[in-house]
Amino acid sequence: MNGHPGSVSTALFTDRYELTMVAAALADGTAGRQCAFEVFARRLPDGRRYGVVAGTQRLVDALAAFRFGDAELETLVGVVDAAALDWLADYRFRGDVDGYPEGELYFPGSPILSVTGTFADVVMLETLALSILNHDCAVASAAARMVTAAAGRPIIEMGGRRTHEESAVAAARATYLAGFAATSNLEAGRRYGIPTAGTAAHAFVLLHDDELSAFRSQVASLGVKTTLLVDTYDIRQGIENAITAAGPGLDSIRIDSGDLGVMAQQAREQLDRLGATGTRIVLSGDLDEYAIASLRAEPVDSYGVGTSVVTGSGAPTAGLVYKLVEVDGRAVAKRSASKESKGGRKSAVRTHKPTGTAVEEIVHPYGRPPVLGPHDRVVPVPLMRGGEPVPDLEPLEQSRERLRAALVSVPWEGLKLSRGEPAIPTVFPAAGGGA
């Protein structure tokens, strides 16, 4: 399932300097050095307690289309020399990729993705890998907090209009992975098989001569298992009209404005009085995880969330970086100023109490894991070998279930919405250590 329909090349979703570095390395003979690059977050967004991995499958799909055809090469004349153009013409990714599976939690320093191969092979993937992971992880991380806040009530993603039209599709996927029930975005439904849902807009009511006619029309077209938007004029009258049009078997009403907690209470009482005891209440309108949490005691049945989730609820990018950590077996790292990195290829083990509660994230030198306890596990999995995806990459539903289970494993403080430390600490054993 290619995230880039029409098999359009993804090779130019790339920063110019990656190709000029390849050209220079081809010329000086270092292009073939075996390298390991790692994707990780130096820190979580301010006060966040965990991150959620999302986008890995989109990246694997996009790499299949990372080829330089005539159209791409033509635009690179003058950017790199003829030797580099020849090399790019034959390029396909031939390296290995390991990483945290989608739906896994991550913490500061977690090696979310490891890419190994020759320098030229893997340096070019920096921008594409980071674009996909920074976006999708940011959205999934925010969405997971909302799912926790909703405490079992379903959430519909309806934020496509607040973000770039292609981001909208990826955001719908990331929110579904994080436990949202459905999306309003039709392309996400087509591309990823995510359930789509919808209600009606104020425009539909305004189009008609009066609200009752609009509701009657919607019920005639979609049946009573639909959601009527009752707040175009007066909410009380709107609910009255909704039940008049649909009868007490109406599936849902939606309220998109006003003091949502108060509105929900009044609407529930009114619906019950009208005999519509099974009619559900959908709330929308600038909801984020905090607003959702504040509505926990109110008679709400589901939420529609838009702007806040597609923009990562204050953290629109995950801040992941792609760093060279090893060259021909030699650990390398930037040493200057504030952005110091830990050299050497790494893997990670997450330890747990016998109860299943996570204890810490051990980020250790690759190939030298600590002794695993019976409740501990290695986090990264193989994703690509020799440029090909490993067989049987898991379906989205399985990633969704992984996150659900992972959140159960987090110490209870780690699920709080308030600002705090990461849910579990990241531990870096000395490079010489390990079993």
Added chain:
Amino acid sequence: MNGHPGSVSTALFTDRYELTMVAAALADGTAGRQCAFEVFARRLPDGRRYGVVAGTQRLVDALAAFRFGDAELETLVGVVDAAALDWLADYRFRGDVDGYPEGELYFPGSPILSVTGTFADVVMLETLALSILNHDCAVASAAARMVTAAAGRPIIEMGGRRTHEESAVAAARATYLAGFAATSNLEAGRRYGIPTAGTAAHAFVLLHDDELSAFRSQVASLGVKTTLLVDTYDIRQGIENAITAAGPGLDSIRIDSGDLGVMAQQAREQLDRLGATGTRIVLSGDLDEYAIASLRAEPVDSYGVGTSVVTGSGAPTAGLVYKLVEVDGRAVAKRSASKESKGGRKSAVRTHKPTGTAVEEIVHPYGRPPVLGPHDRVVPVPLMRGGEPVPDLEPLEQSRERLRAALVSVPWEGLKLSRGEPAIPTVFPAAGGGA
């Protein structure tokens, strides 16, 4: 120039409810009512003094590909009825579009886009129009503040890795429109003809046995008119190595970490001592408009900006809405609670002092403009007629020049980075007024 390569349909970048509303309106006979929808911002992002219109051309291009082919219709079986599917199969946008040209400023209530046609024709464009405009306006609005802060020093956009891979391309376009000098994004270079630029990454230095070898390789490949990244290890030694490798004719050095103001001063002194008086200093590393402004007194020659600009510097979406304002000549508006809108189709005039300084934005009922003074002007322009783009839509360079001129017209308080009121007030004459 289609923003969606491969002529992929854009018709499913749409929320499900738009199509179910069309189906219901087709069934009840209201689908053919003549409607006007408007795109506007109820308010600017917190404390911002103006917004910048961007994305209009991308929208016009995307509408040409808004067609329901077999693949799209197949996914809609079960979403809408057979009559609606038939109607969608023949659909192409046949309405009219007027709007603020790209590079124009906007304020709360400015009618950025007016779309007129039958209800069914125009209701379906809500999500696509808002996705494009909300993203591109958010980025361009942030970018314009950075250009002002840079006070003539060039800025290179290098944030593609911090946002969705397709958003990255649109963001590069929006920043160029706003006055950035170039982008690192190669696809933006290909798709929109924007100048691309690049330096080198720390990975290139780390790949080599030592920094001097890396610099010599880069100069051998790209010549001395290149930018050497000097902060992988020790900046002072890095600058020494850079001039050793390239000689005093080196074009630029880049510093990506540390206290950038102090670093720039020390680097300038060192470069001058080494005789590299013409070698320029490029700064990057988490720069936003405030950081850029704080560097105004330092010997900096250009900036590289990433995360902050592609995420709208704290306002990742412009908050634009798409509202039905007129049905068969009747003004309509939501009346409930806090989200009240002003009904009736509108246009806008911007008034100016004889000096050219903008005074106010008059948003008036369509067809009833105020009397224009000699320095006033009508802001919206025709963009599409009968579903076809008007001839000679302007090139990106012209939109760029429009913004440059518009920012000169803003009262000086309106260019301040600090939080405040909109640069000019929006005035709504009574609906009965006008000349």
